[in-house]
Amino acid sequence: MFETVAIAVVAVLLVRSFVTQPFLVSGSSMEPTFNDGNYLLIDELSYEFRDPERGEVVVFKYPSDPGSYFIKRIIGLPGETVIVRSGTVSVTNTQGTEVLNESYALKNDTTSNAERTLGAQEYFVMGDNRNFSFDSRSWGPVPAKNIVGVVRFRLWPLQSAKAFSAPHY
Numbered sequence: 001m002f003e004t005v006a007i008a009v010v011a012v013l014l015v016r017s018f019v020t021q022p023f024l025v026s027g028s029s030m031e032p033t034f035n036d037g038n039y040l041l042i043d044e045l046s047y048e049f050r051d052p053e054r055g056e057v058v059v060f061k062y063p064s065d066p067g068s069y070f071i072k073r074i075i076g077l078p079g080e081t082v083i084v085r086s087g088t089v090s091v092t093n094t095q096g097t098e099v100l101n102e103s104y105a106l107k108n109d110t111t112s113n114a115e116r117t118l119g120a121q122e123y124f125v126m127g128d129n130r131n132f133s134f135d136s137r138s139w140g141p142v143p144a145k146n147i148v149g150v151v152r153f154r155l156w157p158l159q160s161a162k163a164f165s166a167p168h169y
Contacts, residue, residue: 028132030071030072030133034151037156038156040153041152042148042149043149043152044148046150054074054076054091054100055167056150056151057071057072058073058147058149058151059071066146069148070134070135071151072136072142073104077118077123078123078144079119080092082116084126104167114137118141123144124141
């Protein structure tokens with residue numbers, strides 16, 4: 001019996017330390033996708049094998065205070081130029097310029113304009129509720145090293161439990 005409990009505890013600690021991490025949403029910056037009090041599971045392992053993708057929702061250490069964790073959506077990838085004008089987001093890269101079709105975002109933001117060209121290991125992130133999101137428009141890009149992981153599941157509230165993946169633009 002003790003051996004079974006010990007193995008179970010070690011397995012949970014290993015998974016918790018290296019594979020997934022719980023995260024509690026605080027605030028309204030990711031509405032309508034995530035609400036205050038949602039309990040999420042973050043995949044910490046995927047980015048060991050691949051780079052983050054546009055549209056994925058990530059948890060990261062805030063660049064100005066690494067003790068604080070934020071949740072936002074990746075909009076711009078390394079080397080791209082992100083332009084936000086009157087609520088429209090466009091991305092320029094080696095393939096040209098693309099206006100993003102952001103069906104997940106609240107379309108109430110017409111005042112926050114920004115333009116940023118990203119470095120080799122930088123990501124531009126924004127909340128889905130643009131009027132109430134403190135994000136890369138205000139404080140700049142997120143270094144790749146600050147990204148903790150990608151949101152995979154919402155566990156709470158139970159009636160809203162679901163798995164998540166990046167949208168297709």
